[in-house]
Amino acid sequence: QVLLVESGGGSVQAGGSLRLSCGVDEYIADSASMGWFRQAPGKEREGVAAIDVDGLTSYANSVKGRFTISKDNSKNTLYLQMNSLKPEDTATYYCAAVWALNDGEDARTVVNGLVKMDYWGKGTLVTISS
Numbered sequence: 001q002v003l004l005v006e007s008g009g010g011s012v013q014a015g016g017s018l019r020l021s022c023g024v025d026e027y028i029a030d031s032a033s034m035g036w037f038r039q040a041p042g043k044e045r046e047g048v049a050a051i052d053v054d055g056l057t058s059y060a061n062s063v064k065g066r067f068t069i070s071k072d073n074s075k076n077t078l079y080l081q082m083n084s085l086k087p088e089d090t091a092t093y094y095c096a097a098v099w100a101l102n103d104g105e106d107a108r109t110v111v112n113g114l115v116k117m118d119y120w121g122k123g124t125l126v127t128i129s130s
Helices: 026-031 107-111
Strands: 004-007 010-013 016-024 033-038 046-051 056-060 065-073 077-082 091-098 124-128
Touching: 004 091, 016 033, 016 124, 033 065, 033 077, 033 107, 046 077, 046 091, 046 107, 046 124, 056 065, 056 107, 077 091, 077 124
Parallel strands: 010 124
Antiparallel strands: 004 016, 016 077, 033 046, 033 091, 046 056, 065 077, 091 124
16 A cells, blocks of 8 residues: 655756655645655765644754745645755655654654654655756
């Protein structure tokens, strides 16, 4: 059963933009907090952005002001708008979802990798050339 499917990756030059989409099972879209993560070759996976069920968002410092996470529940889709892309943004990007945040957890703790996510997509590759 495939619950999360990413799309929209590709190759662009530095300074360009991409919008990633994550098709989400409707039950997840309505009830789960979600996030975007990325993993560059040879590096650990890191949180990029997250959005909770109330629409509150959080971003990694490295992407703040350049990336925007959003969710359209009517389309069961999570988005990541990426502007002013840099070569260091090159990575495989994954969307993930968690059913319930525990006390003390929020979108910020999702981005910081402190929350165990319940579901993961297979990823979409983003390559930024200088």
